[in-house]
Amino acid sequence: MFRFFEYLLIAVCVAVLLVISRWIGHLAYSWMPPQATVEAQKVDSLFSFLVSIGAFILLGLVGMMVYSAIFYRASKYDYSEGHPSRGDVRLEILWTAIPTLLVLWIAFQSFNIYQQLDILGLQQIVHLHMPLESEKAYAAPVTDAPKPASETIDVFVKQWDWSFRYPNNITSHELHLPVNRSTRLNMHAQEVLHGFYIPEFRLKQDIVPNRHIDVVLTPIRIGKYRLKDSQFSGTYFALMEADVYVEPLEKYNQWLAQAAREPMTTKNQAVAEYNQPPKTFFKTGWYTVIPSESSIANQRKVGHDT
Known part of the structure; x- marks a missing residue:
């Protein structure tokens, strides 16, 4: 009878830990920026699950240590060995099978998110780092099947500037x-190498020179966001930012029509920083690429409602 109540107590403790862990995992949603894409929702769900699993393991281990320290503390002069857990086939199977299944499930979910983004162009990069038997293998075509999208926008990045070309050849x-x-x-x-990074999109994609990297995403939250370069490969990379606007289709089409009539230049923060007097007492002497002014582009002059 005592063993039955012991198992019942363990079951109750596990149930309480599951509830608390799920609550902590739900709190993880508030740790991230607002979800602005469909893909962000899936990334946050996976992150919440990982937090729940981590909280369950942490609370369970701490609970076992506290319970053992209170109820199974050895007497002052007791130096005998405890019951060994090695050699217990059931325990070996349990703590091998559960982590294996968890890792496989997480890998499967991550692969699904990666497929939804439909990132193309990375297979060629892998070819550059794999030993090839012949030049013919290097020239083998890559058969990527692109995922359907309503339209395509070209993203160009260079030191120290982002620019975007729309289907009607508007550059902004x-x-x-x-x-x-x-x-x-x-x-x-x-x-x-540059990095396309928008925290609200949960998207951070490296952009490799001489490679066309395609990403498909679906914005779901209207607002203004900030594109950053996640690769700090030199001076002024932290200043490589651009405004990102998610807006209704009607407003988007209005912007395209207005941008076609109002070509203008934009202020390059890297150039402005370079032209300022040095703020340090000593010059490092490190070589850096001198930033150049941005080319003329079509940009909206009026403000946006966010």
Whole structure:
């Protein structure tokens, strides 16, 4: 009878830990920026699950240590060995099977999110790092099947500037995306490695020179966001930012029509920083690429409602 109540107590403790862990996992949603894409929802769900699992393991281990220290503390002069857990086949199977199944499930969910983003162009990069038997293998075509999208926007990045080309050949230093519509971003880097990073989109994609990286995303939250370069490969990389607007389709089309009539230049923060007097007493002497002014582009002059 005592063993029955012991098992019942363990079951109750596990149930309480599951409830508390799930609550902590639900709190994890508030730790992230607002979800602005469909893909962000799936990433946050996976993150919440990982937090719940971590909380359950942490609370369970701490609870076992506290319970053992209170109820199974050895007497002052007791130096005998405890019951060994090694050699117990059931325990070996249990703590091998459960982590294996968890890792496989997490890998499967991560792969599904990766597939939904439909990131193309990375297979060629892998070919560069794999030993090839012949030049013919290097020239083998890559058969990527692109995922359907409502439109394609070209993303160009260079030191020290982002620019975007829309289907009607409008070029802008602002990224405008219609809400609730899948958009393909065809990304190109001019000279060095760059990183396309928008926290609210849960998207951080490296852009490799001489490679066309395609990403499909679906914005769902109207607002203004900030695109950053996640690769700090040199001076002024922290200043490589651009405004991102998610707006209704009607407003997006209005912006395209207005941008075609109002070409203008944008202020390059890297140039402004370079032209300022040095703020340090000593010069490092490190070589850096001198930033150049941005080219003329079509940008909206009026403000946006966010």
